[in-house]
Amino acid sequence: MKLLYTFLFASVLFLSSVAQNSNPWFDDAQLTTVGAYYYPEHWNEAQWDRDLKKMSEMGFEFTHFAEFAWAQIEPEEGVYDFGWLDRAMEIADKYHLKVVMCTSTATPPVWLVRKYPEVLKTNEDGTMMDHGSRQHASFSSNFYRNYSLKMIEELAKHYGSDERIIGWQLDNEPYTNTDYGPDAQQRFRDWLKNKYGTINALNKAWGTNFWSGTYTDFSQINIPKHRQWGMNLYQRLDHGRFCDEETSSFLDDQAKVIRKYTLPGQWITTNYIPYYDARYIGQSKDLDFITYTRYMVYGEHPGIGLKGYRVGEYSRIAMANDYFRPLSPLYGVMELQPGQVNWGTIDSQPLPGAVRLWLWHVFAGGSKLTCTYRFRAPIYGYEQYHYGIVGTDGVTPTPGGLEFQKFMKEINTLRDAYTGAGVPQEYLNRKSAILYDPDNTAAINQNKQTRLWDTEGHVLKYYKALKSFGAPVDFIRDTMNFSTYHVIVIPAYQQMSRSVIQKLTDYVKNGGNVVMSCRTAHQDEFGHLWEARHAEPIYDLIGAEIEFYDLLREYASDTIVTAEGKFAWTTWGDILKPKTGTESWGSYSGDFYAGKTAVTFHKLGKGAVTYVGADSNAGDLELSMLKKVYNRISIDIENYPPGIIVEYRDGFGIALNYSDKPYEMTVPESDIVIGEKSIPTAAVLVWKL
Template sequence: MKKLRHSSRLTLVLLFVLTSPVLALPQSPARSEAAARFFPAKDLMRVGVYYYPEHWPEGEWDRDFANIERLGFEFVHMGEFAWAFMEPEEGRFDFAWLDRAVELAARHHLKVILCTPTPTPPAWMAEKYPEIFLVGADGRRREHGSRGNNALADPAYLRFTERVVMQLASRYGKNPAVWGWQLDNEPGAPPDYGPSAQAAFRDWLRARYQTIDVLNREWGAAFWSLKYDDFDQVRAPNPTLLYGVSPHAVLDFRRFTADQTAKFLNWQAALLRRYTVPAQFITTNYISTTGSSDPRRSGDLDFISYTMYPVGGGRGLGEDGFRLGWPDGIAFANAFYKNIKGATGVMELQPGQVNWAYINPQPMPGVVRMWLWHAFAGGLSFACNYRYRQPLYGSELYHYGIVRTDGVTPSPGGLEYSQVAREMRELRAKYDPNARPPANYLARRTAILWNQENLWNIDYQKQTGLWDTWGHMFRYLEIAKSFGAPLDIISEGQDFSSYPVLVAPAYQLVDEELVRKWTSYVEQGGHLVLTCRTGQKRRNGQLWEAAWAAPIRPLIGAEVSFFDLLLEDGRGEVTMNGTAYQWNVWADVLKPNEGTESLAKYANQFYAGQTAVTYRRLGKGSVTYVGVQTKDGRLEKDVLREVYKRAGLTTEDYSQGVYVDWRDGFWVAVNYSSKPAEINPPKGAEILYGSQPLKPADVLVWR
């Protein structure tokens, strides 16, 4: 009881933390303290696997851990869905089974990542405290029977979370077998319309705006007589139930929801650190392209990991693309998550056929190995697999594991994981701590500026159902990687000057401070590429009381006269250097100032002859505005090639789906396309793995 009283006092303090606004996003070093502290560079990339001791007879555990070690894995991951086993009755904890599992793992030379089990509250909690579950947009409370449906602002849920986290921390926080901690699982920030979330949202608004008059102004509440007299009148906006919900209220609710998720994780990290030793890292595993959450807000974690399932019913590239997987996914996740804290890992990487997509095909033989090498090439410190054994029951029983349903026979993907684990050990023997990337490779270093708030705001008011915010950004990612550029996905708080080229795709929400920072970057020698939709709105989602996109006009040296959209079968045309390109999604029609060059013009529609792409020298650098999104991206690629050329940067010309990266003295090429590709390593290069031409799903490694 003494521990519970102390725990309750701590809850009162930390509940205040959970209802306060998130501060400015953290800045990120290229190679962080976390990377050096937890992941020695000479280890390159460690390979691990999920194991669920609570799913299997204890008599099989030792055999399983022995086989995990034999296959070459270096760590196991346990506990994220085991709350009912850790706390079978309210206040009664049972960790004896987990003690034995951790001890067995250590006996087989396996490090352990332990997890907080907060995505899956036990049935006893659901029965006695139904308010712990969130309320969906349909007004219905989610119930026990799935995962990740908890109300993050509910005091009872937070009280139970604190207790189980503290129990785990005090028991395993100094255990040398425990390598680190994962908080929760795939925190997705689903919107919650329940009473606790509504109250927390109002508190968040009070902290943000201070007075109801400021909220009314920032939300444009005069429109449709939506103004409020008091914060207590505010309800979370629900676009699924009402037409025309205020976009400014929706944007703030998205911010609040992401903040609530991040604060929940930051709070858990604070609880753990009361007992854990500094050698144990704390992370979580966001989904690679998360829509509702914002991983950058989880600033108190040591680093942020991600999950990635490339094959899940998508078409990919070419005839076999559906088996090769999403070509941009790992490239984006590597560039985004590593940049947050300077270190990252993939906590879940697909082992084979899965269960959750509309269509679940078999991946192509060899492609799991390719994904792992792509993760390595992106600078990851570890790669982990969900899961070791294919489940025999439950909603994911069709999900492949490292071994098949008999518990011992490796799956095809399991053998590929084992192969990469062996190859990583071989590569460590060749590691050179003095290796440095080639100068021409570093010279074309490129960044994409990304802010989740642009995604949230655009996707609520797309203006055309053909618009895809993620897809628009991925187009520029693909272009940069086809040029052989090292790529980071960065935030506004970071130093732009580290990058010769900076792309800000569809950067709709801006303020004068950001425009000044862009301008300074260009004047000092940077090459900035802005694309359509940029600068349309203020940070609150309102239009500027000025000319369209007024803040960026002096920077780009042009006026954005208006924008146009075509139907799905529309045939818009734009020309550059005598080449015609087709578009139908978005067209900003530009009017260049004197001294601003028109690189491309519209060739039809009523504004034929007007400008689609501008280029302007400013100070020591340049700014390019790409006002159109074409159907196949060829124009955008040709424009960026010209930008790099004028900047004096040499580029490669890798075919679509081919990614080539340098890491720790090693070059790695992977091929997501359905056709063989020629890579052409330099004469005299030592080929370590693979051969030419690079076949689909294959890897080429050289130094």
């Protein structure tokens, strides 16, 4: 009965949060909206009408202007030309296309770079970037930050009251601003002084007594040479934090300027590449929501089966959805692959149906908008051979373009069937969280202890297991509310404060369930090892001691034995000593500590903590132990094979097949809206609840 009450309480909170996420920008009954990038400045103006008419006829509802057009907007210093953009706006409106207006700060014009070369980034070796690329100007250049805001203000003055504009995108795929120029140097020192207050506080945090590293004044501190062996780890970590904050604060500065002139219904966002060690993602407080970019077939991920590379790795969109959604009131995808690309290691054709699969996957996670780069395939420039919605003739739809068109017709079918219904209770009962901090990942990655360690790969072992259960998953930060989740998984959370340990302890005592993995809480929040036994502050929480850890060679895997089977491991193993009353769920074999505990289960108050001490080679240990936990706490789970993703939203179920064989879903025929119960590779099934 207590478990049922917990689930119902969590469900009420979940549904309340959905209600609170109602927003002034998107109509719930619309479900989602789809757009395409268009660059009027790339094409003969006589073709604009034809192109935007075609975009509208194919079902697109918005387009995307001015992303890289600073040279056209401000052809010389202080001289602005919006005439061409006004004409493009008029044509878009003629064909009922709304517009996302962009700031062009990723590509400053050549006159700016030549007149003010200090805006260019300086590399670690002292060389400077130059005009002709993108993201070559520094967000740490005081002049660049100030001057670019002048251009943005003129753009906002001109278009902020324009009802044809639905929103604004800042920059393009902003990432960590790393610059070794003089402004960056001084801004780093100022940032450190603001953070620590006194040089003594910095010395303590950085442990500068080690190797005679002590500073007596902030003016002595330089940007660390990341390629120089043995540089202070905490200095490097703080520099990374500073670089990320330069990015997030620059976006905030842009948003503040734009918001002075915009209508209430215009939203402001930016499009991030999902880097999971990037602290700037979610750090800008003046955005209305965030969006991401996702490409699936470019030579890096083999997928499932011999031809899986044509469909892509099934966790890439899933994890991005679940990572971005908790950071934002809502989320969208501003750049989704339309077909073959030109910049990958091997630019294969996607499997027919794959583009549509990705569109449905973005939608399944709750996205309110999807946009694609780009409508017309480029015929010159760095991105030749990159597909668009139409080909290089500007007229003929590409295979991906036709799949976008099909998806938009299917969304209209869903809009007709929309009732405002919720999601199944059994789905809510499985709602789980992964406690994650990109700063923690950055810290681990600069001090791995073994070249075999892969932080993101380790997290994926747990994440993929949860998705195979059919669980809705949120990636949450330690500042967020834990009580809405019945299970919180904590993979390799190496830096953990005593306050977070206490927060987790309270959560478990009140009925929560925690699954921790190896490398968790070995350090405090400053990245210092505890002045205690190894990871001692979590001993009471996990009901065990960690005697030591081991790292094996790649040719010398060993085995963990549990009641469920044997599991190979190599990368990292915490050797555990359970306390009285703590269950041992697995032990090591094959080395001098054979028989020692590898996995523990500890009841604490109304909840329990499971500690999985090893990183298995194949993720099978993680899957097996999570199954055991969910069974132990009486949460019914699904057993979807790798490559099958099932989500629910807005009264619909969506099943997606990234695997190399058909998958059969048990769904009443009368409920099916799109697809068939037997789902082929790269296909989708949608049913009404």
